[in-house]
Amino acid sequence: MTTLDRVAKPKTKRSKRFLQSREPKLTENVKNAMIIKGGNTSETVTNALKDIYSLKKPNAVLYKKKNTARPFEDQTSLEFFSKKSDCSLFLFGSHNKKRPNNFVFGRMFDYHVLDMIELGIEKFVSLKEIKSASCPEGTKPLLVFAGDAFDTIGEYARLRSILIDFFRGPTVSAIRLAGLEHILHFTALDGKIYMRSYRVLLKKSGCRTPRIELEEMGPSFDFILRRTHLASDDLYKTAHKQPKALKPKNKKNVSHNVFGTKFGRLHMQKQNLDKLQTRKMKGLRKRGGDVMQGEDAVSPKKSRDE
Amino acid sequence: MAPSSSIEEVLAKAERDEAEKLQSIRVEKELELEFDVGNLLALDKNAPDLRDFRAQKKEDFLRSLARDNAQLLINEIWKVPTDRLDGVVVAKLPDPVTRLPREKPVPKPKPPTKWEEFAKLKGIQKRKKTNLVWDDVHKEWRRRWGYKRAKDDTKDWVIEVPETSDPNEDQFAKRIQAKKERVAKNELNRLRNIARAHKLQLPGAGLAPTGQPSRSELAKAEQVAKLSTASVGRFQERLPKEKAPKNTGKRRKFQPNIGDFSTEKQKQLDLLKIMDGKKPRLDVTKAVNKQMREEDMENASRQRKGAGKKGRKGHFTGKGKGKGAGAAAGGKNRKPRKGLGKR
Numbered sequence: 001m002t003t004l005d006r007v008a009k010p011k012t013k014r015s016k017r018f019l020q021s022r023e024p025k026l027t028e029n030v031k032n033a034m035i036i037k038g039g040n041t042s043e044t045v046t047n048a049l050k051d052i053y054s055l056k057k058p059n060a061v062l063y064k065k066k067n068t069a070r071p072f073e074d075q076t077s078l079e080f081f082s083k084k085s086d087c088s089l090f091l092f093g094s095h096n097k098k099r100p101n102n103f104v105f106g107r108m109f110d111y112h113v114l115d116m117i118e119l120g121i122e123k124f125v126s127l128k129e130i131k132s133a134s135c136p137e138g139t140k141p142l143l144v145f146a147g148d149a150f151d152t153i154g155e156y157a158r159l160r161s162i163l164i165d166f167f168r169g170p171t172v173s174a175i176r177l178a179g180l181e182h183i184l185h186f187t188a189l190d191g192k193i194y195m196r197s198y199r200v201l202l203k204k205s206g207c208r209t210p211r212i213e214l215e216e217m218g219p220s221f222d223f224i225l226r227r228t229h230l231a232s233d234d235l236y237k238t239a240h241k242q243p244k245a246l247k248p249k250n251k252k253n254v255s256h257n258v259f260g261t262k263f264g265r266l267h268m269q270k271q272n273l274d275k276l277q278t279r280k281m282k283g284l285r286k287r288g289g290d291v292m293q294g295e296d297a298v299s300p301k302k303s304r305d306e
Numbered sequence: 307m308a309p310s311s312s313i314e315e316v317l318a319k320a321e322r323d324e325a326e327k328l329q330s331i332r333v334e335k336e337l338e339l340e341f342d343v344g345n346l347l348a349l350d351k352n353a354p355d356l357r358d359f360r361a362q363k364k365e366d367f368l369r370s371l372a373r374d375n376a377q378l379l380i381n382e383i384w385k386v387p388t389d390r391l392d393g394v395v396v397a398k399l400p401d402p403v404t405r406l407p408r409e410k411p412v413p414k415p416k417p418p419t420k421w422e423e424f425a426k427l428k429g430i431q432k433r434k435k436t437n438l439v440w441d442d443v444h445k446e447w448r449r450r451w452g453y454k455r456a457k458d459d460t461k462d463w464v465i466e467v468p469e470t471s472d473p474n475e476d477q478f479a480k481r482i483q484a485k486k487e488r489v490a491k492n493e494l495n496r497l498r499n500i501a502r503a504h505k506l507q508l509p510g511a512g513l514a515p516t517g518q519p520s521r522s523e524l525a526k527a528e529q530v531a532k533l534s535t536a537s538v539g540r541f542q543e544r545l546p547k548e549k550a551p552k553n554t555g556k557r558r559k560f561q562p563n564i565g566d567f568s569t570e571k572q573k574q575l576d577l578l579k580i581m582d583g584k585k586p587r588l589d590v591t592k593a594v595n596k597q598m599r600e601e602d603m604e605n606a607s608r609q610r611k612g613a614g615k616k617g618r619k620g621h622f623t624g625k626g627k628g629k630g631a632g633a634a635a636g637g638k639n640r641k642p643r644k645g646l647g648k649r
Contacts, residue, residue, distance in 0.1 A: 109411075110411050114407060142347075150349060171402055176394050183372065185368070187371060187372075194368055206330070211330045211377070216365070
């Protein structure tokens with residue numbers, strides 16, 4: 001909704017600013033995630049949701065009361081929550097007999113579900129169970145996806161896209177090298193997806209690039225893929241549409257060679273020498289009648305000679 | 307001889323040292339990883355070795371895989387140009403390459419208001435007004451608008467009554483009223499602009515009376531008024547020179563009771579021909595429905611056999627009660643002149 005669309009006008013500057021912060025923008029805000037506890041959850045799911053929340057923290061909302069929703073049957077309540085908390089990523093956790101320890105990762109476009117993927121938790125190790133130093137809140141993680149499935153199988157590729165979206169955090173122009181402390185490693189192997197979270201230890205290697213050692217940090221999951229709901233192709237395409245203003249304009253007639261030298265091509269018109277202003281002298285003055293005489297323009301001097 | 311060999315030795319040693327150092331950060335992979343340094347992201351397309359995975363402890367295998375991949379990613383990140391900011395080394399990340407969907411659609415340009423369109427047509431440009439203006443009464447600079455504004459006409463304690471106006475009229479109330487009306491008009495225009503932007507019918511088009519209704523409008527209004535009686539205008543008399551209304555809906559027409567016998571005869575004969583014919587007439591819809599129902603039944607029975615005891619017992623809804631079919635036409639309680647409904 002743009003400002004003009006709103007029939008009810010915001011009454012205060014503050015509310016106006018608030019509404020503006022939620023409007024679509026050229027460069028968007030960081031995507032927020034809502035982490036929703038379902039109507040029935042097991043202890044595993046509850047703890048897992050909490051752990052994911054702690055990984056995601058400044059950009060996440062945790063709905064910790066019971067929310068009886070079934071994302072794959074009825075998406076209205078998710079859409080409502082999304083609108084309410086202005087979140088476009090969600091993680092829904094539930095537990096029932098048919099699908100025990102269930103996670104639904106998904107994302108929204110324009111407050112409607114774009115795609116979601118259901119994952120069953122086979123094994124879960126919580127943050128608390130692993131006794132080691134954890135990362136400070138809001139650390140931007142390194143993300144690594146391993147396994148050919150993430151490239152070849154459509155659902156896995158989409159899952160990769162969702163997980164990148166979910167965990168990548170804010171886009172930054174620069175990053176402190178010593179602050180690269182956390183890595184999330186997803187491995188697709190043997191029909192399962194292993195999510196491991198490690199702390200990165202930068203060790204001296206003797207050269208500039210450090211040697212890496214990893215220390216398990218938690219939470220770690222073994223997932224299996226269950227139901228999926230993928231966006232239709234054209235919706236997916238519209239969601240990926242880039243605003244024209246953000247696309248770099250290509251400059252015409254400018255090129256660079258391998259050494260970085262800039263080349264330009266100039267287009268010059270042929271100069272009309274007849275109209276060239278030469279030295280101003282009384283003897284060279286143009287006379288009105290003379291100039292328009294004859295087919296080809298004659299210089300004033302010649303015309304005088306005639 | 308000796309010094310030259312020593313130089314070679316030193317060089318060789320240096321080379322070896324270098325190689326050893328690199329050894330600690332080098333990782334061999336069959337396929338190169340795909341990096342997106344802007345997102346601190348890597349994709350390892352190599353299929354993990356299942357045999358290794360089963361032979362080793364699962365956690366150790368995953369950790370060593372993760373270490374290798376992390377090392378490669380870190381190597382890549384360490385290649386980007388760095389900068390020093392407030393004593394810490396930061397790497398300038400390139401723009402992310404991985405395309406991810408947007409959160410909300412691309413913002414559309416705001417549709418111009420009626421005034422903006424007009425201003426563009428006339429080439430009127432916005433001019434910024436200063437915030438402060440000189441107030442002659444208070445001898446100071448004051449805001450142009452809002453609280454404590456210059457030339458505030460709501461703060462006047464006396465107003466001169468214009469000669470032309472009624473002396474008993476309250477000039478203060480008049481001013482307040484005028485202001486209220488301006489605000490209301492502005493709001494109305496805002497709403498009209500919104501409606502225009504959405505290509506809705508403008509508010510006020512049906513409500514506000516137009517200044518001079520045209521002849522056709524008047525005629526239409528008159529017709530509508532005439533039909534707006536309990537008997538749908540049946541007993542309304544015509545005005546002396548009034549013409550019959552045009553385009554007033556269709557009425558059902560019946561065959562005349564007496565007259566064209568040949569067509570009637572033909573119709574009856576056709577009917578008899580159908581009834582007498584040996585070839586049964588095929589009702590396509592009915593046949594298709596029957597066929598579909600049979601197929602459904604078959605499917606259901608096959609499924610029941612396949613699923614064994616599981617699943618629900620077959621509930622087959624029949625035809626339904628056939629409510630509302632063929633009850634519409636005719637009937638005693640028909641209104642007069644049905645189908646004339648212009649109300």
